[in-house]
Amino acid sequence: MLDFHNHLMPGVDDGAGDIDEARTGLSEFRAQRIECIITTPHLRGSMIDRPREFEGFLDVLDNAWESLKALATAEFPEMRLERGAEVMLDVPRPDLSDARVRLAGTSFVLLEFPFMSIPPHSTLAIRDLARNGWVPVIAHPERYRNIPVNYDLVEDWRDSGACIQVNSGSFIGYYGAGAKAIAWGLLERGCVDYLSSDYHSRGKCAVRDCAKAFERRGAEAQLRALTTTNPERLLRDERPVPVQPLIEGSGSFWRRLLPRFLR
Numbered sequence: 001m002l003d004f005h006n007h008l009m010p011g012v013d014d015g016a017g018d019i020d021e022a023r024t025g026l027s028e029f030r031a032q033r034i035e036c037i038i039t040t041p042h043l044r045g046s047m048i049d050r051p052r053e054f055e056g057f058l059d060v061l062d063n064a065w066e067s068l069k070a071l072a073t074a075e076f077p078e079m080r081l082e083r084g085a086e087v088m089l090d091v092p093r094p095d096l097s098d099a100r101v102r103l104a105g106t107s108f109v110l111l112e113f114p115f116m117s118i119p120p121h122s123t124l125a126i127r128d129l130a131r132n133g134w135v136p137v138i139a140h141p142e143r144y145r146n147i148p149v150n151y152d153l154v155e156d157w158r159d160s161g162a163c164i165q166v167n168s169g170s171f172i173g174y175y176g177a178g179a180k181a182i183a184w185g186l187l188e189r190g191c192v193d194y195l196s197s198d199y200h201s202r203g204k205c206a207v208r209d210c211a212k213a214f215e216r217r218g219a220e221a222q223l224r225a226l227t228t229t230n231p232e233r234l235l236r237d238e239r240p241v242p243v244q245p246l247i248e249g250s251g252s253f254w255r256r257l258l259p260r261f262l263r
């Protein structure tokens with residue numbers, strides 16, 4: 001499995017505070033059978049437009065990345081580690097030309113909106129970025145407090161070239177009942193492309209418990225596509241394959257038993 005949304009770089013954001021917490025984060029990922037990680041520290045899109053400040057922050061990120069890489073090489077040699085960023089769209093058109101702000105240097109870029117609120121004209125901003133050759137990956141849409149219940153906006157984003165990443169923890173209620181309902185609702189509509197942890201290097205990582213929840217609902221095929229097939233394609237700079245909508249109740253005992261009677 002691959003995880004491309006997490007906060008492991010030490011001392012750069014609200015994730016790992018130091019190298020010990022980064023080690024805890026990597027250990028947790030190893031325990032959850034994550035083999036490849038793209039780590040994504042927070043970055044404000046508006047900062048990219050202020051070159052001196054941006055260069056200074058990139059130096060900080062470069063140093064944190066070097067120490068994380070050294071740790072992984074020494075203590076987690078079986079894991080593949082790449083870097084990216086979680087870019088906050090606090091301006092509509094950030095310059096994404098520096099490979100360090102994109103996921104593993106591909107054309108995919110992980111994006112979030114400020115203040116846990118979807119701004120007006122979000123679709124226009126996404127279309128603009130896609131027109132410039134980038135593939136916007138919208139992080140955790142299920143967590144925004146103003147996400148419309150009919151999911152039309154998420155479909156508009158996808159029609160405009162975006163891909164959708166839902167947090168593993170959302171499927172098991174880490175962010176409350178509302179986010180959980182939306183996460184499953186998006187999956188039932190086939191609107192999810194990737195699953196990632198958004199793990200902040202402390203506390204419990206939700207990946208394994210989320211996988212169990214998918215298995216209970218008979219969603220093993222979707223789980224594989226979201227955690228392995230599509231993230232592997234992303235690393236090759238290829239768009240995700242469509243993930244089959246989850247049929248409501250497909251994991252129930254009777255639905256699983258029914259085909260045996262019909263043989």
Ligand SMILES: [Fe+2]
Nearest residue numbers: 005006086198
């Ligand atoms: Fe994040």
